[in-house]
Amino acid sequence: MGIFEKLLGKSEKVPVEEYEELDLSEYEAEIEKEGTTYIRVVEVTGINEIPEIRRQIYEGNIVIADVGYIKHDKLQLERILKDLRLLAEDVNGDIAGLSDDYIIVTPTGIKVDRNKIKGVRS
């Protein structure tokens, strides 16, 4: 991953903009609701990570579940995928496999397009 770190740089802190306090509580609630969405990678080693994934999805974040550690344990994998699928259905999100290692789980309003956009080999 050296090349990616070098090229992509380190994580940048997002500055919280200062604002003058106004008496508009409804407006503030809206800001909070429409805050930043995060993509979080969660390493899944068993059902222990399900509650954390659920929390992230309920908060409106996207989870990329790294199931590389359990992919050869079909029974475990099936159980976890079933839980994640129910979670995605529950919030009207989505779930799709990116590769054998990664499962994308999305919150409300975010969908995964199953049609991979194919490259034009030049």
Place this chain on the structure above:
Amino acid sequence: MGIFEKLLGKSEKVPVEEYEELDLSEYEAEIEKEGTTYIRVVEVTGINEIPEIRRQIYEGNIVIADVGYIKHDKLQLERILKDLRLLAEDVNGDIAGLSDDYIIVTPTGIKVDRNKIKGVRS
């Protein structure tokens, strides 16, 4: 990927809700802007795919660039990563490597958390 298809099911079409036409053009513009966000996987075989990725990001979608085909061509890869980085900066989005094969590029308001949530080995 057989197990994923079996477990996760096929792509579902998202129905476009029918609505009665109202004379509220501002409101309609807002609906369009706040529509569904898609995660799209784009297979990158060279710079030919950059315009399509740019279009997706401008539309507010998340792109997972599959650079598996070019990862051994360091020069090509560096050029593409540079373009994608400029794109992400342009829209105040984000860019991060998920693995050697996948680069996540996000639109305005969506960030990638660099801190992988580690699993609890049970």
